Amino acid sequence: MTTAIEAHGLTKRYGKTQALAGIDLEVEEGRVLGVLGPNGAGKTTAVRILATLVRPDTGTARVAGFDVVSQPKQVRERIGLTGQYASVDEDLTGLQNLVMIGQLLDLNRANAIARANELLAEFDLTDAAKRLTKTYSGGMRRRLDLAASLIGRPSVVYLDEPTTGLDPAKRDDVWDMVRALVRQGTTVLLTTQYLEEADALANEITVIDHGRVIAHDTPQGLKRQVGGQTLEVRPSSTQDLTRVRELLVTVGIGEPEQPAPDLLSVSVSGDAALTTLVGALAKEKIAVSELSLRLPSLDEVFYSLTGEKNEEVAA
Amino acid sequence: MIRDSLILARRSVTKMLRNPEQFIDVTLQPIIMTVLFVFIFGGAVAGSTADYLPFVLPGIIVQTIMFTSLTIGVNLNTDIQKGVFDRFRSLPISRSAPLLGAVAGDIVRHTIAIGVTLAFAAIIGFRFGTPWFSVLGAIGLIVLFAVSLCWVSVLIGMLARSAGAVQGLSFLIVFPLTFGSSTFVKADTLPDWLQGWVSINPVTHVIEAMRGLISGTAYMDNPGNLGGEILFVLGACVVLVAVFFPLATWAYRRKI
Numbered sequence: 001m002t003t004a005i006e007a008h009g010l011t012k013r014y015g016k017t018q019a020l021a022g023i024d025l026e027v028e029e030g031r032v033l034g035v036l037g038p039n040g041a042g043k044t045t046a047v048r049i050l051a052t053l054v055r056p057d058t059g060t061a062r063v064a065g066f067d068v069v070s071q072p073k074q075v076r077e078r079i080g081l082t083g084q085y086a087s088v089d090e091d092l093t094g095l096q097n098l099v100m101i102g103q104l105l106d107l108n109r110a111n112a113i114a115r116a117n118e119l120l121a122e123f124d125l126t127d128a129a130k131r132l133t134k135t136y137s138g139g140m141r142r143r144l145d146l147a148a149s150l151i152g153r154p155s156v157v158y159l160d161e162p163t164t165g166l167d168p169a170k171r172d173d174v175w176d177m178v179r180a181l182v183r184q185g186t187t188v189l190l191t192t193q194y195l196e197e198a199d200a201l202a203n204e205i206t207v208i209d210h211g212r213v214i215a216h217d218t219p220q221g222l223k224r225q226v227g228g229q230t231l232e233v234r235p236s237s238t239q240d241l242t243r244v245r246e247l248l249v250t251v252g253i254g255e256p257e258q259p260a261p262d263l264l265s266v267s268v269s270g271d272a273a274l275t276t277l278v279g280a281l282a283k284e285k286i287a288v289s290e291l292s293l294r295l296p297s298l299d300e301v302f303y304s305l306t307g308e309k310n311e312e313v314a315a
Numbered sequence: 316m317i318r319d320s321l322i323l324a325r326r327s328v329t330k331m332l333r334n335p336e337q338f339i340d341v342t343l344q345p346i347i348m349t350v351l352f353v354f355i356f357g358g359a360v361a362g363s364t365a366d367y368l369p370f371v372l373p374g375i376i377v378q379t380i381m382f383t384s385l386t387i388g389v390n391l392n393t394d395i396q397k398g399v400f401d402r403f404r405s406l407p408i409s410r411s412a413p414l415l416g417a418v419a420g421d422i423v424r425h426t427i428a429i430g431v432t433l434a435f436a437a438i439i440g441f442r443f444g445t446p447w448f449s450v451l452g453a454i455g456l457i458v459l460f461a462v463s464l465c466w467v468s469v470l471i472g473m474l475a476r477s478a479g480a481v482q483g484l485s486f487l488i489v490f491p492l493t494f495g496s497s498t499f500v501k502a503d504t505l506p507d508w509l510q511g512w513v514s515i516n517p518v519t520h521v522i523e524a525m526r527g528l529i530s531g532t533a534y535m536d537n538p539g540n541l542g543g544e545i546l547f548v549l550g551a552c553v554v555l556v557a558v559f560f561p562l563a564t565w566a567y568r569r570k571i
Binding site for chain 1: 319322323325326329330333334397398399401402403404405406407408412
């Protein structure tokens with residue numbers, strides 16, 4: 001396998017802010033790297049460097065085999081960029097946006113229109129093709145933005161927080177599109193604030209904070225490091241709280257915390273906990289209104305990786 | 316690069332057509348200025364509105380063009396903030412194509428502004444004092460001047476932090492340039508110190524050339540010098556482009 005993205009010791013300073021303090025990133029061809037971090041961690045700066053929009057102060061980066069500083073044109077011919085703020089032109093229709101980019105990529109007008117219609121269909125935007133994009137919903141804009149970045153059939157795609165601000169259903173749509181991209185062999189670098197998103201899409205996760213890499217692992221490995229998942233149970237009747245608490249301890253899951261008056265939560269490491277608890281609850285005939293396993297939030301990830309509460313996340 | 320610029324010019328024209336308020340700017344403003352100055356000041360300044368119109372109209376056209384050429388900085392600043400330029404810059408196209416495209420698209424805006432002003436002037440009684448080719452030459456010259464001047468606005472658009480700041484800064488520059496000229500009154504009616512400024516203000520020479528080309532040389536301060544004034548405008552265009560095009564592209568490259 002060859003390396004699609006390779007960055008070593010990237011640093012970038014904006015005035016007094018050290019946006020990147022020397023990060024390394026590596027993505028094999030056809031794989032998905034999730035770059036996880038809070039706002040201001042340097043995710044967007046890293047993407048901008050890899051997309052040739054910004055030059056690093058020091059460090060080197062190669063994308064698809066080309067140096068981002070000395071061979072930017074070759075890099076640009078091979079990448080697609082989807083920004084954090086959907087960068088479509090609001091005063092143009094969806095179709096016009098895509099046709100314009102197709103033409104800038106040296107397609108003739110007929111081919112640009114054909115390619116635009118193909119992508120509009122693929123991203124379920126055919127009905128909205130002739131509407132101004134300022135009338136689009138947030139999810140539609142993201143889809144159009146993603147479509148725009150794929151016109152030139154790039155081999156490397158950057159998705160900078162592709163689901164921030166989207167409701168869960170729209171988020172799932174974007175996830176499906178990313179998976180479809182990967183099936184076609186595209187290399188994806190995805191930045192996100194959600195471990196859940198990185199876990200759902202990425203082969204490997206790099207966690208960055210204050211411009212530094214603080215962890216790099218597979219989703220499984222990272223989850224082991226940060227203490228796995230949290231089991232949450234909300235009994236239908238608050239009178240059952242004590243019984244559920246005892247049950248969690250007796251079946252060997254662990255002593256729960258009580259984050260809300262009617263909710264118990266306990267961190268679990270194995271995969272059997274949920275099944276065990278369901279069995280025990282059924283046997284005791286205790287009704288619950290909520291029972292879930294969830295991954296640690298970014299806040300909890302940072303807490304376990306650095307041992308300190310990340311105030312930017314908590315705030 | 317030319318093809319990319321034209322594609323992007325088409326984009327700015329399409330955007331322009333979608334936003335009628337951008338046309339209110341370039342169409343209503345010259346009409347309002349013409350009405351205001353001709354009917355309010357005409358009698359006082361030149362004895363009658365009919366005598367004032369051929370004198371003031373070229374000045375209003377120049378003023379309109381100067382204000383219009385400032386919008387490009389505001390538009391570019393907005394585009395950059397919205398991330399549209401990130402997309403362009405991540406494409407394998409010439410780095411300056413987005414700038415050249417915006418400037419080329421603005422030629423349409425300028426032409427509309429000039430056309431509207433001339434048509435309105437004709438309605439309220441303006442008669443061209445020169446042959447048609449001279450008028451066409453005037454339009455060509457003023458559009459060329461606008462395209463050269465707009466690089467100043469592009470530079471401000473790249474340096475300022477917000478679109479509002481671009482607007483404010485640009486007006487600060489354009490007001491003394493347009494009002495401190497012979498746009499509205501003959502230069503010899505001004506106090507000496509102001510005459511000194513007016514005579515070195517390049518806008519005065521642009522207006523003089525426009526008067527000679529549209530209304531007739533009789534309306535110029537120095538009727539014999541039309542050729543010299545035209546050469547001056549061409550020279551000013553060369554200087555503006557030579558200074559501000561490199562600065563604007565430099566600022567554009569280092570922006571973000």
